[in-house]
Amino acid sequence: MTDETQQIHEVIDRVIRPEQVHRDVYTSPGIFRLEMRHLFPNCWVYVGHESQTPNPGDYITAQIGDQPLLQVRHSDGEIKVLYNRCPHKGTKIVIDKAGNTGKFFRCPYHAWSFKTDGCLLAIPLKKGYQGTGLEGTEAAKGLAAVGAWHNYRGFIFARLAREGIGFDDFFGDSLSSLDNMVDRSPVGSLTVAGAPLRYMHRCNWKMLVENQTDTCHPMVAHESSAGTAVKIWESMDKTEDTPTPPAMEIIAPFMSPYEFFENMGIRTWPNGHGHTGVHHSIHSDYSAIPGYFESMTEAYGEDRAREILGENRHNTVYFPNIMIKGPIQQLRNFIPLAADKTLVESWIFRLDGAPDQLVARTAMYNRMINAPTSMVGHDDLEMYERAQEGLMADGLEWVNIQRLYEEGEDLSQEAVLNGTTERQMRNQFDAWKRFIIGGVA
Amino acid sequence: MKPGEITDFVHDEAWMLDQGQYHDWLELWLPDAIYWMPLNWNQQDPINETSLLYEDNFMLRLRVERLHGARTFSQKPKSRCHHVLNRPRIEEISDDEARVVTQMHYIETRLDEQMLLALTVRHHLKRVEDRIMIAGKRVDILNCDAAFGNIQLLP
Numbered sequence: 001m002t003d004e005t006q007q008i009h010e011v012i013d014r015v016i017r018p019e020q021v022h023r024d025v026y027t028s029p030g031i032f033r034l035e036m037r038h039l040f041p042n043c044w045v046y047v048g049h050e051s052q053t054p055n056p057g058d059y060i061t062a063q064i065g066d067q068p069l070l071q072v073r074h075s076d077g078e079i080k081v082l083y084n085r086c087p088h089k090g091t092k093i094v095i096d097k098a099g100n101t102g103k104f105f106r107c108p109y110h111a112w113s114f115k116t117d118g119c120l121l122a123i124p125l126k127k128g129y130q131g132t133g134l135e136g137t138e139a140a141k142g143l144a145a146v147g148a149w150h151n152y153r154g155f156i157f158a159r160l161a162r163e164g165i166g167f168d169d170f171f172g173d174s175l176s177s178l179d180n181m182v183d184r185s186p187v188g189s190l191t192v193a194g195a196p197l198r199y200m201h202r203c204n205w206k207m208l209v210e211n212q213t214d215t216c217h218p219m220v221a222h223e224s225s226a227g228t229a230v231k232i233w234e235s236m237d238k239t240e241d242t243p244t245p246p247a248m249e250i251i252a253p254f255m256s257p258y259e260f261f262e263n264m265g266i267r268t269w270p271n272g273h274g275h276t277g278v279h280h281s282i283h284s285d286y287s288a289i290p291g292y293f294e295s296m297t298e299a300y301g302e303d304r305a306r307e308i309l310g311e312n313r314h315n316t317v318y319f320p321n322i323m324i325k326g327p328i329q330q331l332r333n334f335i336p337l338a339a340d341k342t343l344v345e346s347w348i349f350r351l352d353g354a355p356d357q358l359v360a361r362t363a364m365y366n367r368m369i370n371a372p373t374s375m376v377g378h379d380d381l382e383m384y385e386r387a388q389e390g391l392m393a394d395g396l397e398w399v400n401i402q403r404l405y406e407e408g409e410d411l412s413q414e415a416v417l418n419g420t421t422e423r424q425m426r427n428q429f430d431a432w433k434r435f436i437i438g439g440v441a
Numbered sequence: 442m443k444p445g446e447i448t449d450f451v452h453d454e455a456w457m458l459d460q461g462q463y464h465d466w467l468e469l470w471l472p473d474a475i476y477w478m479p480l481n482w483n484q485q486d487p488i489n490e491t492s493l494l495y496e497d498n499f500m501l502r503l504r505v506e507r508l509h510g511a512r513t514f515s516q517k518p519k520s521r522c523h524h525v526l527n528r529p530r531i532e533e534i535s536d537d538e539a540r541v542v543t544q545m546h547y548i549e550t551r552l553d554e555q556m557l558l559a560l561t562v563r564h565h566l567k568r569v570e571d572r573i574m575i576a577g578k579r580v581d582i583l584n585c586d587a588a589f590g591n592i593q594l595l596p
Contacts, residue, residue: 194490195481198588224513228506232499245499343588348491359489366491368500372589373478373493375507381591382515 008034009437016433018409018426019402023391025429026204026399032339038436039320040065041147041160044170046322046333047071047081049349050154051191057100057116061092064160065336068092069146071156074116075103081149081158082118087139105143118143153182154190164438165271173414174273177316181326183308185351186299190329193359197346199372203384205321205336206428208344211380212315212323212332213276213424215261216403218254221383225375226254246361250368251376253282264314264419270412272319272431274424278416281314283327289357299353317424319431328362332370340388346370401425442539442568448529450573451543451564455524458595463505471567471574472498478580478596493585493592504595515593520551522594537568538576547596559583560596 001009011031015022024031045064048071052060059072061084068084070093084092086107093105093114104121106113113121120142123129134140149158150167155178157167182188201208211217218226229251236242265278277283296305316324321334329349334342348366350359369376391399404421411430417423457466470476477487478494487495496504507513527544534540545560565577580596 194484194486195586197480197491197493198586200588200590202590221514224507224510224515225503227512228510229503232503232506245497247500247503251503346491350489356489363489363491364495367480367493367495371480371491371493373592375504378515378591378593379513 008038012433012436016429017398018407019405020398020400021429023397023399025432026206026388027339027391029339032204032336034436035336036065036067039432040067040336042164042435042438043320044150044157044159044165044167045320046318046331047149047156047158049190049192049347050079050151050156051189051349052098053079055100057102058098059094059101059116060098061094061096063335064146064158067160069158070094072101072105072116076117079149079151079156080117081146081156082143083146085143086112087120087142087144088112093143114142118145153178153188170271171273171318172269172271174269174271174275174316174318177275177313177324177326178318180308180311180313181324181329181349183300184296184326184329185353186295187353189352190349191352193348193350193363196333196348197344197366197371199344199346199370199377199381201342201344201381201384202340203342203381203388204339205334205342206432207384207387208334208342209317209319209321209323209428210401210425211384212317213266213274214422215264215266215276215420216258217383218261218282219257221379222251222254222376224379226251230255246364247368249286250361250365253285254376256282258420261419265416266419266421266424267414267416268411268424268427269414270431272428273317274427275313275316276419276424277312277314278419281312281327283314283325284312286327286361289355289361291355292358295353295355317428319428320435325365328365329359330362330366330370344370401429442534442536442566442573444531444534446573447531447534447539447541447566450566451529451541451562452526454564454575455526455545459523461521463508467498467502467505469575470498470501471569471576474498474575474577476501476578476580476595478582478585480585482581482585493582494580508594515591518552520549520593522550522596523548524596539566540564541566545596549592549594549596551593554590556590556592558592558596 015024047062048060053071053073056073056075059070062069062071070082070084072080074080086093091107091109093107104113104115111124115121146158146160147162229247233248264280266276267278268274313326323332331347333345337343346366348362368374401422404418411427476494476496480492525546529541529543532540541564543562545562547558547560549556561581563579566573567576
């Protein structure tokens with residue numbers, strides 16, 4: 001072990017215990033740098049969806065950790081994931097969120113141009129490099145590609161590191177949640193619908209990821225929205241024919257009692273992945289959309305259609321930093337910007353071949369729950385930012401993640417437990433520690 | 442409708458919001474009116490894409506009741522807001538209906554933070570009996586696609 005490796009081992013061992021973590025994991029810029037250099041590059045991280053780049057030359061800008069990337073559809077129809085950095089002087093090749101570059105990228109600074117697979121195409125006044133040995137430099141190789149990428153049923157993931165764990169080994173059986181989301185389309189494909197919500201949080205990215213399987217907060221933090229919705233509805237003059245407001249279907253289930261969340265169950269998979277809602281969830285009782293079940297039955301047969309739609313998984317966390325909701329086709333990306341700053345992008349998808357009402361309900365969920373203007377989001381952000389500030393208190397330095405902890409817990413095995421366990425948070429920190437150390441070993 | 446009563450209405454509505462007279466404000470809305478705040482510049486579809494707000498009477502009432510709730514943690518302490526209006530431009534006017542667009546600067550503050558948003562506000566107004574009421578309101582934020590922190594009151 002080098003001195004640096006030894007130091008990193010010591011830091012990680014100091015801050016992680018099985019049932020509690022030191023506040024430095026949320027507040028320390030040094031640990032944030034370790035995450036950027038050693039955690040994110042060694043994991044498979046979400047980049048974008050193939051429907052964002054349907055035609056050759058289409059690109060989007062994205063990032064993994066603090067690394068600027070672009071996803072582009074090459075002329076051969078394949079999607080590539082490249083670093084968004086001119087190999088000449090470092091200029092970002094594109095800065096808009098999405099566009100079409102035609103047959104090649106052209107750097108706006110000195111007009112070096114690159115094919116859409118990144119290869120160097122041309123340099124103006126190239127004779128100036130004759131005899132300089134340019135061909136032996138990394139600049140001559142063009143736009144650098146990331147270590148590896150994989151298109152899983154339309155979802156593009158990348159691993160920055162050249163060597164490391166394979167896609168299938170990293171995700172294992174957790175891919176069943178993504179499968180279920182895609183299978184809900186009668187033709188088995190999704191399309192991004194509209195722009196994402198972009199919501200800035202002055203807190204550490206891991207607080208957001210942990211909150212996805214925190215089933216003991218909704219009835220407390222969201223009483224002001226969900227509890228008030230229930231009260232208004234109860235107080236209204238209504239008959240049997242009064243339609244239930246959409247807000248009741250979407251927001252009111254957040255007030256479900258502890259017992260509901262205990263019984264819904266949590267499943268964890270190795271490598272930090274897991275989901276709430278094994279048996280039922282807050283998405284279970286959504287009203288049926290006319291014609292949808294019929295088109296699913298036609299596509300899959302009745303038994304399989306019932307099996308697909310019978311899954312009501314609530315939040316599935318894909319370590320390190322996304323969450324998907326299969327039943328409503330939503331993906332939230334928790335993008336780390338600093339130890340105390342996180343950009344949350346909330347994307348929604350249309351189920352190809354399904355009625356419009358489904359994407360309408362998904363859009364409604366997104367704006368009611370996850371917008372910067374959302375009454376539910378307001379109280380979540382308030383909690384995260386209070387925690388980020390409160391963690392600076394020196395009287396106590398540890399954050400507790402002990403609920404339903406058992407000594408000797410084996411996180412390398414899939415498990416299904418009481419829905420209020422914090423095992424998934426422990427599972428994330430187990431993966432966090434292993435992938436940081438794996439990245440420096 | 443007369444131009445003067447339309448421009449007075451737009452100013453009075455903003456004043457109610459700035460003064461926190463939310464229950465009076467709710468009385469301005471027709472039962473099927475929608476408050477729409479797009480997420481994207483020139484967004485056309487409020488239903489099948491995400492918006493910042495697309496709220497019916499029930500949601501607006503929930504918003505107002507929540508602001509007054511005992512356990513509304515993100516409003517402890519409360520936010521304050523302030524609208525500055527340009528002269529409203531009346532685009533359509535008839536005896537009992539009008540469409541008017543107003544440029545506004547909106548300031549929202551809480552604790553040590555203050556935020557400024559530039560707005561284009563479109564009102565669809567209808568006369569019902571002797572009152573002018575809101576049949577629809579669309580608020581476009583100049584930087585609607587930027588990453589915001591909490592926007593807690595009503596721009």
